[in-house]
Amino acid sequence: MxxxxxxxxxxxxxxxxxxxPAVKELxxxxxxxxxxSYRLFYRSPVSVxxxxxxxxxxxxxxxYLDAYNxxxxxxxxxxxxxxxxxxxxxxxxxxxxxxxxxxxxxSERLLGLFPPxxxxxxxxxxxxxxxxxxLRMARYQTGARGIICTSHAYHGTTxxxxxxxxxxxxxxxxxxxxxxxxxxxxxxxxxxxxxxxxARRVEAGIETLRQRGVGVAxxxxxxxxxxxxxxxxxxxxxxxxxxxxxxxxxxWIADEVQPGFGRLGTGWWGFARHGLTPDLVVLGKPMxxxxxxAAVVGTETAMVRFGRDIRYFNTFGxxxxxxAAANAVLDVIESDDLITGAGVVGTRLLAGxxxxxxxxxxxxxxRGCGLFVAVEFVTNPDGREPDAAAAxxxxxxxxxxxxxxxxxxxxxxxxxxxxxxxxQAEHADYVVTAIDEVLTAAAKKxxx
Numbered sequence: 001m002x003x004x005x006x007x008x009x010x011x012x013x014x015x016x017x018x019x020x021p022a023v024k025e026l027x028x029x030x031x032x033x034x035x036x037s038y039r040l041f042y043r044s045p046v047s048v049x050x051x052x053x054x055x056x057x058x059x060x061x062x063x064y065l066d067a068y069n070x071x072x073x074x075x076x077x078x079x080x081x082x083x084x085x086x087x088x089x090x091x092x093x094x095x096x097x098x099x100x101x102x103x104x105x106x107s108e109r110l111l112g113l114f115p116p117x118x119x120x121x122x123x124x125x126x127x128x129x130x131x132x133x134x135l136r137m138a139r140y141q142t143g144a145r146g147i148i149c150t151s152h153a154y155h156g157t158t159x160x161x162x163x164x165x166x167x168x169x170x171x172x173x174x175x176x177x178x179x180x181x182x183x184x185x186x187x188x189x190x191x192x193x194x195x196x197x198x199a200r201r202v203e204a205g206i207e208t209l210r211q212r213g214v215g216v217a218x219x220x221x222x223x224x225x226x227x228x229x230x231x232x233x234x235x236x237x238x239x240x241x242x243x244x245x246x247x248x249x250x251x252w253i254a255d256e257v258q259p260g261f262g263r264l265g266t267g268w269w270g271f272a273r274h275g276l277t278p279d280l281v282v283l284g285k286p287m288x289x290x291x292x293x294a295a296v297v298g299t300e301t302a303m304v305r306f307g308r309d310i311r312y313f314n315t316f317g318x319x320x321x322x323x324a325a326a327n328a329v330l331d332v333i334e335s336d337d338l339i340t341g342a343g344v345v346g347t348r349l350l351a352g353x354x355x356x357x358x359x360x361x362x363x364x365x366x367r368g369c370g371l372f373v374a375v376e377f378v379t380n381p382d383g384r385e386p387d388a389a390a391a392x393x394x395x396x397x398x399x400x401x402x403x404x405x406x407x408x409x410x411x412x413x414x415x416x417x418x419x420x421x422x423x424q425a426e427h428a429d430y431v432v433t434a435i436d437e438v439l440t441a442a443a444k445k446x447x448x
Contacts, residue, residue, distance in 0.1 A: 011039045019044045022059070041406060042399045051076030054420050054427055056404065067405045067419045067431055073261050073286040074332040075422040081289045081328040088324035096123070096318050106323045109330060111297065113268045115277045120303050123318030125292040127257040127284025128156030133312065134280045134296045135160050135218065138251045140306045144215030148205045148245070151180040152410045154227040155220060155255055155282075164220060167227040167408075177214040179205040183228045184237065187365035187376055188384055194237040202241040206248045216250035218280075223270030224259035229409030230374035230416060232264075232367060238274040251302055252276065257284030257294075258372070262333055262421065265343025265370030273369070289329050293322035338421040345428050346370040349417070352432035360439040362390050371423055374408075375415040375435070386411035390442075397438040403431055 026047055027040070046064060048056045053075045056064045066076070074081065088102075096103060107121050124130045139145055149155065149164040162168060163175035174180065181201040184194035202219060209216050221238060225231035242252045259270030260283055271278055280298040287293055294317075296303075306312075316322070333339065350368055353375055357363035364378035377390040391407045394415065398405055408416045417431065 011041070013043070015043070023047050041404075043396045044399070046399065046404065053077075054423055063402065064399075065403045065419075065427060065430060067403055067417050067423075067427075069404075069420060070258055070263065070418045071285050071290045072420050073263075074289055074329055074336075074338065075420045078289055078328070078332060080332055081291075081325050084324040084328040084331075085291065085321055088321045091320075093319055093321045095313075095315050097313075100320055102320055102323050102327070103318055106327050109327070110295075113330075114281070114297055117277050117299050118281060118297050119300055120298055120307075122296045122298075122303070122307075122312065122314075124294045124296070124314050125317050125322075126156075127255075127282060127294045128158045128161045129314065129317070130257075130282045130284065130294040130296050131156045131161040131164075131220070131255065132158040134220070134253050134282050134298075135164075136310075137280060137296070137298065137303055137306045138218035138253060140310065141302055141304075142215070142217045142249055142251065144209075144217040144249065145177040146206075146209030146212070146214040146216045146250075147175070147178045148181060148202060148209070148216065148219040148250075149178065150221060150225060150228050151182045152228045153180075153220075153222060155222070177209070177212065179208050181205050183225050183231050185229070186231050186233055186367055191234045191237075194234060195240050198237060199240040199244055203244050206244065206250075216245060216248045218251040218253050219245045220253040220255055220282075222255040222258060223274070224264065224369070224372050226258045226372070226416065226418075227408055229376070229414045230368055230372060232273075232369040232372070235273040236275050238271075239276055242274075242276055242278075246279075251279035253280045253282065254278035255282045257282060257286065258418070260284075261286055261329070262339035262342055263371050263418070265339060265341075265346050267339065287329060288322050288325040291322045291325035292316070293318065293326050333421070336422070341424075342370040342421055345423055345425055346373065348425055349373055349428035349432065352428065353435070356432060356436045356439070359436065360443070362387065362439060362442075368417070371417075371419055371421060373417040375417070376409070377413045377415075386413035388412040391415055393442065394435060394438050397441075398431075398434055401434050401438070403434050405431075 047058055049059050050057045054066050056066050152167045154165045154167040155161045164178055184197050206216050254271040256269055262268055264270050279302040283295045353366040357366050361381045362377050365376040367374050377387040379385045379387045391413045395407055405417055408414050
């Protein structure tokens with residue numbers, strides 16, 4: 001029995017006594033050797049042995065539709081990525097202090113996907129390392145220490161990244177030089193006021209940092225506000241806040257680990273929907289389909305002083321094997337037109353969920369962009385009170401029906417649907433139908 005608080009939506013609590021004995025034994029062995037910081041999903045955890053495309057398979061061959069995992073961006077076990085990684089592994093894998101042409105060629109290709117001002121890149125192995133490095137760069141360049149982030153953000157697990165990740169729970173310490181600001185709620189707030197509302201909160205945060213004597217080095221925002229419940233609209237509402245931060249001498253850091261590489265179906269990067277060109281952009285493991293590669297992309301101004309004065313070396317950041325994977329990811333996104341697909345399939349998914357919301361008052365709001373969609377549950381549509389229990393029930397019922405998603409948001413009442421990019425119309429329809437059936441069964445049970 002697990003008795004400690006997990007502080008994670010949809011975490012396994014150890015109370016399912018009916019699970020398969022083999023799975024129960026695997027959980028026992030896992031708990032014996034892994035630190036208690038590890039978490040499992042679902043009331044009955046899924047034991048997976050292989051994956052392909054948008055599907056995961058358990059030991060009995062049952063398949064589960066992956067509607068949640070953004071890291072295998074071009075699909076689990078993508079054959080083109082596997083082939084390129086294997087080819088490179090057979091030839092060379094070393095650090096970046098030797099001159100290797102593929103690193104340069106990939107960097108040229110990657111930077112070509114960004115506005116021309118973003119002309120430099122530094123490689124790391126994880127998104128957390130990239131966030132940590134971006135914070136160091138911003139602080140060194142500006143001479144200030146203060147960081148503004150959103151009030152339920154997640155940006156990573158290094159000491160510096162955890163200090164700006166309040167979604168890690170109440171026992172995770174937020175730094176003294178960090179100010180949290182609430183984001184507009186597109187369900188409860190007037191969309192017309194979103195930009196001004198957020199700008200005023202950021203302005204207050206800038207003043208707080210000044211009063212603390214640390215100044216403002218940067219505002220860092222996940223461009224889709226994933227952990228804040230997925231707040232995608234109206235497009236452009238982040239821009240006035242960016243202007244204020246720059247006027248105060250700080251930088252705009254766009255965290256593109258989740259919305260980047262075409263997921264929103266409107267282009268390569270989430271920040272572009274807001275008419276922004278960031279000073280620094282953070283990329284994570286989706287760029288290598290799960291291989292250990294991440295990066296900070298930035299303007300020469302944002303990076304020059306740090307790069308000139310401080311030696312930064314990440315031993316295997318940008319190694320040839322990970323670069324081969326990253327190159328293959330771009331190949332697949334372009335050849336399979338996955339950005340267009342994300343827009344088309346995401347629109348279909350949103351429309352289907354909006355129709356389901358008309359039939360089920362438990363769904364208060366549906367929102368999203370491309371293949372990043374949120375479904376918010378409420379106890380009553382008029383009061384709009386969050387209903388975490390309903391969201392958790394749907395997540396676990398979908399798991400039992402062979403669909404894997406999870407919940408997020410401050411109140412843990414928002415389904416987060418964020419599948420691999422090869423997700424097709426039939427997969428979207430399958431998710432909508434299953435949610436509709438789960439809610440219909442729940443309403444029937446409640447009325448009996």
